[in-house]
Amino acid sequence: MSNVTAANRYAVALFELAKEKNTLHEVNEEIQIVKQAFEENADLLKVLNHPTIPQERKQQLIRDSFSPLSEFVIQTLLLLLKKQRINEVIRIAERFRQLTEEEEKTAHAVVYTVKPLTDKEKEMISETFARKIGKNTLTIENRIDESLIGGMKLHVGDTIFDGSVKGQLDRIERELVTGHDRR
Incomplete structure (x- = not known):
């Protein structure tokens, strides 16, 4: 079984269980915290995959590292x-x-701007663009990109809105350059 297929199966199984227990939102938040921890700490995977470290110590590392989670x-x-x-944890979290x-008719959007967005601006962007892509809401992740000069660029899945x-x-x-006016 390929890694992508395995990751998808684990994600679907976790999703179904969380849905059944009415903890979908909470589990999603927690699994995204796990994803971030693995992305920001490459040594974590090295330790968890190291052949000479006993399984019990690896299990304890997981329990200690993620103790605030459910x-x-x-x-x-x-x-x-x-x-x-365990190498598939990032793919599982993404899926x-x-x-x-x-399920919740939401989408994740990455908004690139020159300066940080306020909560009100994020809310306004979410409302405006959610309707354009047929979703109820967008969760906005704001990234700073000083090369934009001004305006913003928004990525939702494979769609890019470039208003920069x-x-x-x-x-x-x-x-x-082409001599064509697109108006």
């Missing part, structure tokens, strides 16, 4: 460790988020 998520991590699928978003000054200048340049 037993539900910790047990999932322990199962992944036991089945030697779990997708499944949750589909840099994007507008690039479009004007293309029109001038």
Whole structure:
């Protein structure tokens, strides 16, 4: 079984259990915290995959590292460790988020701006663009990109809305170079 297939199966199983227990939102938040921990600490996977470290110590590391999280998520991590699928935790978290978003008719959007967005701006962007893509809401992740000059660029899945000054200048340049006015 490929790694992607395995990750998908674990994500779907976790999703179904969380849905059954009415903890979908909470489990999604926690599994995203786990994903972030693994992304930010490459040594964590090295330790959990190290052949000379006893399984019991690896299990204790998971319990200690993720103790604030629910037993539900910790047990999932322990199962992944036991089945030697701990490397797939990031893929599982990403797929779990997708499944949750589909279920809740939400989507994750990355908004690139020159300066941080206020909560009110995030809310306004969420309302405006959610309707455009047929969702109820968007969860906004704001990333700073000083190369934009001004405006913003929004990524939702495979869709990009480019309202940045840099994007507008690039479009004007293309029109001038090709001699076509797209108006």
